[in-house]
Amino acid sequence: MNTPARRLSRNVIHPVALALGAALLLAGCGTTKDATSRNDLATLKTAHLAFIDEFTEGDGKTWDDQKLATRSATVELQFTNAEQYEATKKKDVLRSKAIANLHSQFKKNVKSLEGGKTFYRAKFAAHLKDQISENYDQALRGEDLR
């Protein structure tokens, strides 16, 4: 039977349930400032650009597969640490996408060097560093806009 009390209860509960749902949704999509996350991005930028420099042609440089493996593993570990830190917190989709984008870029650089077994040419490396630097700057800008 549709008593007045039941109608009242339906009218009251419905908006509350809606508000709770909206609150849960917002909490799940939260984007909040985090100094450690920002610092991780800045540190990764420095490491990634130094890696490109290290594998760009230069006087006295000779190709060494082992050196590439060692150096790429070091930077890879930094990415893993940054991703693990993010995994310990409430999921932030934008930040996760930003780090995944940068990590993917680093993996492509490593793969290209492993395949070519030769140093980057200077002009190419300068252009590449511009793009990588811009990518990190946009990710950092994303942090600052939060």
Next chain:
Amino acid sequence: MASAFDGVLDGIKDESVKAAKDQLQSLLQQAKADSSAFAQKNAAALEEWIVELRNGDLNQQEFNELADAQRAAAEQFVNTQAIAGQARARELTLTVIDIAVKKVVPVLIAAI
């Protein structure tokens, strides 16, 4: 005065890519006139690499790697834009790169 980039595009005589060339030139002009410094820089870099590819200062693999890196940076840029501006940001960056890489540059390389 025609730029080095215009000269490279003019050198592509294949009629099958005329529409793509026109679209690329139009979008690059819009990007260079846009208020976004990122879109301006993106367009200028792409033009520079295409000229360098034509002149042999970059090889095809290097060009492709740069385009990939530029695409990644552009995706990062688009993700930082407000929803309302994302479509335009995408058109002036990612669409420009795609037209250059998928339609115009293959014909340029074949003609070198």
